[in-house]
Amino acid sequence: MRTPSPDPTPDQAHIGVIGAGQLGQMLALSGISLGLSFTFLDPSAQAPAGRLGRHIQAEYDDELALEQLAVECDAITLEFENVPVSAVASIARHNQIHPGERPLSIAQDRVHEKRFFESLGIPVAKYHAIDSFEDLKSAVADLGYPCILKTRRLGYDGKGQVVVRHSDDLEPAWASIRGNPSILEQMIPFTREVSIISVRSTRGECAFYPVSENQHRSGILHRTEIHMDDPAQERAEEYARHVLDGLDYVGVLAIEFFEHQGRLVANEMAPRVHNSGHWSQNGAVTSQFENHLRAILGWPLGSTACTGHSIMINLVGIIPPRAPILALPGVHLHDYGKEPRTGRKLGHINIVADTKESCRKYATLIEQMIG
């Protein structure tokens, strides 16, 4: 058992991170500037962040590895929400970990997540928990078509989801879900999808980034645009504050909403730094990565204000040649250093410009380059 130090978060703290993907890498790039050092726990030898600190190569349920991480670090966090809750509990016996078990267990189960949003008065799409084909048929009878069947657990980037538009779709949909505990949700004919990146520190200080408008391609985030003075800002902040305070949450948390007839309907939340907040690396005074670290260390949060008009474009499957991209002013490349693979997020491009028009012009040019 670690003896709590008199200063639980020393200025040159050593941070433990469960997961060593690109989010871990960007946390480290941000934190090393602040004088922090890092240890990552990740089973993959090729994990991008592994080279930016110590890499404990072990499975997420390896008790010895978890204890090692807990004991050698001053504060522990995670970069993806599917870390086993038991791993978080195991670390919590030795040291502080943020976010903790409760937000994680809620975010890992779409039914718990919906119920949690409802408990806070945050609108969600109508839904039913599905444990059998009978459940599915009666849920469809209630919700009508179209609706969407999702596994309760372990879905991401559109995986584990299937749209049900017609009674003929029911059997294939159920088969594709392989009988896993699922949720059937009414499909909302939304006008746009927005998300908010919020952050709350160990001292209870909260900050909210400007809402982003997100476009997906094949279930993967493709493009995020930030609108200063977005009409959805006030309501999104209100909901995010309910979630942060309701969970006594610490760190960055993202919530995705559908906008439907001027209302925000919560889709899901991610208890971590989030792809729709990557624009903040170049387009905000303080990035989501730095603010996540400030939050878990109890440091004052940094300003979330925009420094210009921002668009982020994901690089999926391929990183285009650099020279024509870097020739555009205000364009910043972030390459995660991963092996290219179809459908894999390899990097992103942040565009910051003085005006919405020039920002969109460069975004269009970049979309042409990436095809």
Added chain:
Amino acid sequence: MRTPSPDPTPDQAHIGVIGAGQLGQMLALSGISLGLSFTFLDPSAQAPAGRLGRHIQAEYDDELALEQLAVECDAITLEFENVPVSAVASIARHNQIHPGERPLSIAQDRVHEKRFFESLGIPVAKYHAIDSFEDLKSAVADLGYPCILKTRRLGYDGKGQVVVRHSDDLEPAWASIRGNPSILEQMIPFTREVSIISVRSTRGECAFYPVSENQHRSGILHRTEIHMDDPAQERAEEYARHVLDGLDYVGVLAIEFFEHQGRLVANEMAPRVHNSGHWSQNGAVTSQFENHLRAILGWPLGSTACTGHSIMINLVGIIPPRAPILALPGVHLHDYGKEPRTGRKLGHINIVADTKESCRKYATLIEQMIG
């Protein structure tokens, strides 16, 4: 001998850096985002940048280590100007290294540097090369008091310099220089010291950052302020362009000037990223570190425009507690992760604000905190 690849600077290049101090660390933090990886050559086991890539722990004249660096990297650069010229020559036999032998050998000798500036029509203070006490006496007779005696080689942060104000100072000054080849310079009653960070790529593209106004304490840079539309900008750019083109230079190069009666008088140059350019990490569209990497890789240079009013303050000998610093808006801490030691540069703080007034207000608060 390395076989030149058809694409000499692949997009995910491996960069070799001679030296692994804070400048190397900041180059790496910037380059890893761009998809680059790094190998550092540095004799110190504690060198800060060593943890951000492969660290070849060897002396700078270790021929085997130099060859290893040359052969395993796609492009090689350096983070301090006192790398032995023979080391650069040794690498140049195997691979490209920027900056190369000529700028380095000029920058390493204050007399060569002065002559080089003169050859380009860039004003310098009156000076004499000093090889003996007799030389010193006759030089003083020509230049008058006060003047400043500096070793020709290996001076930095005010080390190897002594002011001569009176004939009684001559013998102690000569003794303090220990008979090393030196230069006696007229002391210019300058109104301010400014520097310009310039960059030139392998393709000959040049870019210039806004001139910074620098204040020193005990010979060490203390504070840098950026004035947009500084009256010295045009002339400083003109001189920097002469230097860049005159050397067929590649990479970032800094030139320090004294401003005297509205004229710029060149003091010295640094063929590397420079402390007076650190503000660009948070206050410019593209940092000097990213532009140095873009330059040596032949990529288009990024915009050097300011994103606000910027002041940088060095943290020498001590890093103050973070919380009160980070509570100020637009304030960015850069901690090099080094062991504290009197007179050692441990980090810096960049302040970016919309107005000169608020930027200076925060700078004053920070100066009070660091004492």
